[in-house]
Amino acid sequence: SSARTPCQSMSRVLVQTLGGGGVALAGRRGLPDGRVLPRAVTRVAAISATGIVSVEQFVGVALEAMEDVFEPNANPSGFVDLAMLDSRLLDGYDTSGTGLERKSPTSGIELRQCVAQMLVEGGHGAPWVSPSPGVQGWLSPEWVTILGAKSEAEAVESVVAGALAATTMKTGVLVVAPYRPAWPSPSGSLSHPVTSDGSVTAPSVLYVDPSAHGDDINAALDTGAETLRNSSGAEVGAVVLGNPSPATGVMASTGAILEVMRWCQSRDDVHVIADETGACGVYVSRPSSSFPGVAAAVAAGIGPTALTTNPNAKMTDDEDDETAWGRKAGFMSTSSLWRKANTQLHVVTSFGSAAGISRGKTTCLLVTRDDRVRSGAGSDPFANGLQALMVDGGTAAREAISHHNMLLRRRQKKVRTALDALGVATGPAAAVPTTRADGGGYVWIDLSEFCGGSFEGETRLWEELAITYRVLIVPGGLCGAARPGYFRAAVAGTEEALEKGLERLELGVRAANDTGCG
Numbered sequence: 449s450s451a452r453t454p455c456q457s458m459s460r461v462l463v464q465t466l467g468g469g470g471v472a473l474a475g476r477r478g479l480p481d482g483r484v485l486p487r488a489v490t491r492v493a494a495i496s497a498t499g500i501v502s503v504e505q506f507v508g509v510a511l512e513a514m515e516d517v518f519e520p521n522a523n524p525s526g527f528v529d530l531a532m533l534d535s536r537l538l539d540g541y542d543t544s545g546t547g548l549e550r551k552s553p554t555s556g557i558e559l560r561q562c563v564a565q566m567l568v569e570g571g572h573g574a575p576w577v578s579p580s581p582g583v584q585g586w587l588s589p590e591w592v593t594i595l596g597a598k599s600e601a602e603a604v605e606s607v608v609a610g611a612l613a614a615t616t617m618k619t620g621v622l623v624v625a626p627y628r629p630a631w632p633s634p635s636g637s638l639s640h641p642v643t644s645d646g647s648v649t650a651p652s653v654l655y656v657d658p659s660a661h662g663d664d665i666n667a668a669l670d671t672g673a674e675t676l677r678n679s680s681g682a683e684v685g686a687v688v689l690g691n692p693s694p695a696t697g698v699m700a701s702t703g704a705i706l707e708v709m710r711w712c713q714s715r716d717d718v719h720v721i722a723d724e725t726g727a728c729g730v731y732v733s734r735p736s737s738s739f740p741g742v743a744a745a746v747a748a749g750i751g752p753t754a755l756t757t758n759p760n761a762k763m764t765d766d767e768d769d770e771t772a773w774g775r776k777a778g779f780m781s782t783s784s785l786w787r788k789a790n791t792q793l794h795v796v797t798s799f800g801s802a803a804g805i806s807r808g809k810t811t812c813l814l815v816t817r818d819d820r821v822r823s824g825a826g827s828d829p830f831a832n833g834l835q836a837l838m839v840d841g842g843t844a845a846r847e848a849i850s851h852h853n854m855l856l857r858r859r860q861k862k863v864r865t866a867l868d869a870l871g872v873a874t875g876p877a878a879a880v881p882t883t884r885a886d887g888g889g890y891v892w893i894d895l896s897e898f899c900g901g902s903f904e905g906e907t908r909l910w911e912e913l914a915i916t917y918r919v920l921i922v923p924g925g926l927c928g929a930a931r932p933g934y935f936r937a938a939v940a941g942t943e944e945a946l947e948k949g950l951e952r953l954e955l956g957v958r959a960a961n962d963t964g965c966g
Contacts, residue, residue, distance in 0.1 A: 499902060499903035499904035499905075499906070499907055499925075499932075500903045500906075500907065500923070500925035500926065501906075501907050501910055501923045501925060501926050503629070503630045503926065506629070506630070506922075506923075506926060507630070509911075509914050509915070509920065510529070510531060510920060512527070513526075513527035513529050513531075513914075513918075513920050514529075517529065518918075518945055518948060520944045520948075524948075525918070526918070527914075527918045527919070527920055528918065528919045528920065528945050528948050528949035528952060529920050529938075529941070529945070530919060530920060530921045530937040530938050530939075530941070530945075530946070530949045530953075531920045531921060531922050531936075531937075531938060532938055532941065533889050533890065533938050533940070534801070534940075534941070535800075535801040535802065535852070535856075535889050535940035535941075536940060536941050536942050537801075537802075537852050537855040537856060537859070537940050538801060538802075538848060538851070538852055538855075539942075541848065541851060552838070552839055552840060552841055553835075553838055553841070557589070558582065559831065559834065559835060559838060560589040560590075560592055561580075561581060561582030561583055561589045562582065562838050562841060562842060563589070563592055563594075563813065563834065563838065563842075564582070564583045564587050564588070564589040564591075564592050565582060565583045565584065565842075566838075566842045566845070566846070567587055567592065567797065567813070567815065568583060568584065568585070568586045568587050568775075569774050569775055569776075569846070570727060570728065570773065570774035570775065570779065570781075570797070571727065571730075571774045571775045571779035571780055571781045571784070572586070572587055572724075572727075572781040572783050572784075572795065572797065572815055573585075573586030573587030573781070573783055573784065573815075574586060574587075574783060574784055574785070574786040575784070576786075576788065587783070587815070591815055591816060591817050592813060592814070592815055593813065593814040593815075593816070593822050593825065593827050594811070594812075594813060594827055594828045594831040594834055595607075595796075595812040595813060595814050595825060595826065595827060595828060596826050596827055596828040597812050597826075598810075599810065599812075600723075600725035600796075600798050600800070600810055600812055601628055601631050601632075601633070602633065602636055602637075602812075603725070603796050603798065603812035603814075604628075604631075604688065604721065604723045604725070604796050605631070605632045605633060605636045605637055605638045606636070606637045606825045606826055607721050607794055607796050607814055607816075607821065607825045608621060608632070608638060608686050608688060608721050609636075609637040609638045609651075609824065609825070610820070610821040610822070610823070610824025610825035610826075611685065611686045611719035611721060611792075611794065611818075611821050611824070612638075612651060612685045612686055612719075613820070613824045614719070614818065614820035614821055614824060615685040615686075615717045615718075615719070616717055617649075617683075618682070618683045618684065618685025618686075618717060618718075619649050619650070619651040619652060619680075619682045619683070619685065620651065620652050620654075620673070620676040620677075620680075620682035620683050620684040620685055620686075621638075621651050621652065621653045621654070621684070621685070621686045621687075621688065622654055622656055622669055622672045622673065622676070622684055622686075622687045622688070623653060623654065623655045623656065623687075623688045623689075623928065624656060624657075624658065624665070624668070624687065624688065624689040624690070624708065625655040625656060625657040625695070625927060625928030625929060625930070626655075626657065626693060626695035626696055626892075626924055626927040626928055626929045626934070626936075627655060627688065627690055627693065627694060627695055627723075627927055627928055628690075628694045628695065628723075628927065629695070629922050629926040629927050629936075630926065632653060637826075638651055638653070651682070652676050652679070652680040652682040654672050654675060654676055655927075655928025656668040656669060656671065656672035656928075657928055657929055657930035657931075659929075659930050659931060660930035660931070665704060665707040665708060665711070666707060666711055669684075669687065669708070669711050672684075684715070684718055685717065685718060685719065686718065686719045686720075686721055687708055687711070687712055687718065687719070687720050687721070688721045688723060689704075689705070689708055689720070689721075689722055689723065689782075690722075690723045690724075690726070691705065691722050691723065691724050691727070691781070691782055692724075692726045692727070692729075692730055692885075692886050692887040692888050693888070694723060694725070694726060694888065695890075695892065695922075695924070695927040695928075695929070695936050696883055696885065696888075696892035696936070697726070697860075697885035697886065697887050697888030697890055697891065697892060698883060698884060698885055698886055698892075699730055699732060699779070699780075699886035699887060700782070702780065702785070705722075705782050705785055706785065708720060709785065709790070709793065712792065713790065713792075717792075718792070719792045719793070719794065719818075719821070720782075720792065720793045720794070721794050721795075721796065722781075722782035722783075722793070722794070722795045722796070723796055724781055724782065724795050724796060724797045725796060725797055725798040725800075725810075725812065726887050726888045726889075727774070727779055727781065727797050727887070728773055728774070728798075728799065728800075728802040728803065728849045728852070728853070729773075729802055729852070729853055729856050729887040729888055729889060730773070730774075730777055730778070730779040730853075730886050730887030731772065731773075731777040731778065731853055731857055731886065731887065732777065732778030732779065732886050770854065771850035771851055771853065771854045772850055772853065772854075773802075773846075773849045773850050773853045774849075777853060778886075779886075779887075781795060781797075781815075782795055783795045783815055786817075791816075791817040791818045792818065793816075794814060794815070794816040794818065794821055795814070795815040795816070796812060796813070796814055796815075797812070797813050797815065798810050798811060798812040798813065799811045799813075799834075799837055799845065799849075801852070802848065802849050802852040802853070802856075803837060803845040803848055803849050803852075805833065805837065809833060810833075811831075811833040811834045811837060856887075856889060856939075856940060859939040859940060859946070860885060860891055860939055862939075862946075863882070863891050863937070863939050863946070863950065864882050864891065866950050866954075867882055867891075867893060867950075870953075870954045870957060882894070889938055889939060889940035890936050890937055890938045890939055890940075891936075891937055891939055892924075892934060892935075892936055893921070893934065893935045893936070893937055894933065894934055895909060895933050895934070895935055895957065895960075896931065896932065896933025896934065897933070898933070898957060898960040898961060899932050899933040901932065901933075902932055903925050903932045905932060905933070906923050906924070906925055906932040906933055907923065907925070909956075909960055910923045910935070912956060912959070912960065913952070913953065913956040916956070916959075917952040917953070917955055917956040918952065919948075919949045919952040919953055919956065921935045921936065921937045921953070922935060922936040922937075923935055924936065937949070937953075
């Protein structure tokens, strides 16, 4: 039967919200009908990646969590889900807007102009672009496409598929890790790509973590390209990077972006897809490179090491309470590094719950100068969600994004403080630190001290936290991390669930320390 079971429908929602965007149906505990959906996408796994939690295994446990959700009063023993990225920070917030109302767009052209101007304020576009009607430079409305994807991960996948279709028979995709867990989808557009000659060939997708190569991005990409060639005969046609990372929340440095761009430009017909769907939640700690300063430095040809964000910068309490987003918050889009002659760099961004859109919904946008990729990625001809967002010219959305960004920084700070205190209490680790994060509704937690230096240990700790302590987080191995012991925890859910999750995480880590887990 082709009818989808309730569990199958739940799993689609689960992986999309988790950050994947597709369906992973069978798990360790299985589904009622016991079926497994085969993956059309070939995923090339490194030999050293044994012991990593599988997508099916993760989804099997997560489905249990969805059916037994923690509620402070109704179900206090239920699962606390710190894996989902569905933000609740604007629950109860009046998103009608209080600022100066802008002109509401009355046509498709005006809607595109309105969106383009909002994207410019959000940090997108290149300094060499001349002003156009409705937009004060940096970005042409013609380069903005409203995608028809229902989730951010699905949007990125559709653009990657469109980029591969624009190449000459290339099917290799390198993903700079850590990146989204459970990506790409076995039922998405990457599983059914059509190349320029009309043939259909499933792509080979490989996560490459520069930390496994001494943080040398070129070495990681070179190794990844060779692995794809030797294992599946695929040549690289696309490289995907997150800015900020959908796993760690860290904004990509200008140097890292330039290295990826130069690596791709040194090869024939290789596209760069920047996943900037988390851009609305970015707030770069001061001091950092100013936007005009970076643009001027790139134009002058300054090397990448001089342009990196200071990883040790601290944010003051006053800064923490500032309402800002996009360019004012220090975000610099990959599109700011566009060269006039290079049209093979594409940016995917979105307006979701941070813009006051209903939870579980998002509007995804493609910024590209390549008509082939734009056509291949697909579009939403009606753009109902975006029309509603821009009904007042985007005034309310701007205010909602800024307010959400402020609340998100407070949440991240709260979680880091709690984890630092936990690390001191447990003994062997001086702390349980979270890496510097510029954005994203999550933190990247270092629990490597409790995993014994192996992915098997990471899996055991994840299982112990999920099954015994009933708190669900995402293991780094599922995000393509090269080193075991890192986990992603969502922080933008309800306050009650977050506090209970941190409490259970502390109990689990204390027990791991006492028993020598890993």
